[in-house]
Amino acid sequence: MRPEEWFELYRQILSDFNFSAEGDAKAARLMHELGKDKLLDAESLREKIEGRDVVVVGGAVDSEIDGEVIITAGKAIVKWLGLSDRTPDVHVTDMEESASLLISLEENGTLLVLHAHGDNMDRIREVVPRVRRFVGTTQNVPFDRVYNFGGFTDGDRAAIIAKRFGAEKITLHGFDFSAEGIKGRKLVWARKILEKEGLI
Template sequence: MTLNGWEKKYQKILNEFDYDRSKEIRSANILNSLLKTRLGLSRLEKKIKNKTVFIIGAGPSLGISLPYIKKFKNFTKIVADGVTQALIENKIRPDIVVTDLDGNMEYLKKASDLKSVMIVHAHGDNINKLPHAISFRYCIGTTEDKPFGKIRNFGGFTDGDRCVFLANHFGASKIILIGMDFGIHIGKYSKVETYNKSLKLKKLKKGKSLLEWLAQKSNSDLYTTSQSIIGFKNIKLEDLQRLVR
C-alpha cells in the first residue's frame, strides 16, 4: 500500500519540476511489460523488517564512510544507484539497490550477479534505459504514480530518499543514513553522465524535504551521519558500533 499522503506530494513534484504525468505513466507501463515475473516482497521484508538498515547515498562524505561500512557485514545495506560502484570496488555487497538506471551499468549488473535485489524506478526521462532491467536477476519495478501489475510505489523521489521510504515501508527498526549529505557539493558517484548541477541540487533539496515529512510518520528510529535532517538524530560515524550493538 502506498504511504498515506503520497499522492499530494507527488502532484507537487509534477508541478515543481514540470513533469509530464502521461510520460511517467507510460514509463511505468513499459517497465511492467518488461519484467518477466512479479517478484514477491518476502525477500525485501526478510532483509528489512525489524532490522537495523544502513541507507547509503552518493554524497561527498561517502569516501570517508566506506571503512566504517565495511565493519557491518551482517547488516542490511540499501544503496542509491551510483553507490553500487563504490561498494563493489571496496568488496562490499549491497543487499538492495535503488536505481533509475543512470548509474554505472557495469556495476549495477555486477550487483545483480551478487544477488542484490534491484529496485528499478520508472519515470518519464529513463524510458530508453528500462530494457536494462531485463538482465537483473531479482528486480522490482517502482513508480511515483499509482501502483499496478508488477509495479510498486513505496514513496520517494530521488534514488536516495526512495531508499529511506523503502526501509520505512518494510518496518526497519533503525534507519541509519550514510553519505546522504544534501549539501551544495555533488559526490563523484552521484552521476556518471553530464548533468545540470542546479537541477540536481533542487532535486536533493526536495528529497530532503520528503524525508523530513516521512520522519513525522515513521515508526523507525531515524539517524543520519551527515547533514542534519529534521526528525533524524545526528550520530558520528565512529559511534555507529555503539548504536547498533
C-alpha cells in the same frame, strides 16, 4: 508514507519540475511489459529488511560503515564498491549506472529495486531484459507488481523502503543535500520527504 500523502507531494513535484505524469505512467507500463515474470513481490524486501539494523548509503559516501543490511542508492554504488568489499543487500536505482554493474550486483546476491520514470525509458529498455529478477517501482499509480512506496530521489526512496519494510534501525550514511542547479532542487525535495517521514 500513505498513498494520499505521496500523491500530494507528487503533484507539487510535477509542477516544480514540469515533469509529465503520463510519461511516468508510460515508463511504468514499459517496465511491466518488459519485466513480466521477472517482477518480484514486494515482500522480498521484507525478507531482507524486517527487524534489522539498516544502513542506507547515499551519494556523498566517503567511508565504509557496518550494518546488518546495506542499502545503496543510485550512483552511490560506485563509491561504495570503491570503499568496501561488501556487496549491498539491496540496491535502489533509476538505472543511471551501467547495465553491467547492475547485472554484476544481482549475480552477487543484491536485490535490485528498479525505478521507472518518464526520463529513463531508454534505460528500462537496456537494463530490464538483461537482469533476472527485480522489484519494480513507479512514482505514479502502482499496479500488478510495479509498486509505489513513495520517494523522489534514489536516496529518499531507499530510506522509505527501509522504513516501510520494518527496519529496526535506519542510519543514513553519505547523504549531503547541498548541490547546485536541478540536482540541488531535487535534493530539497529529498530532504523534505525524509523530514516528513521522520528519517532525518
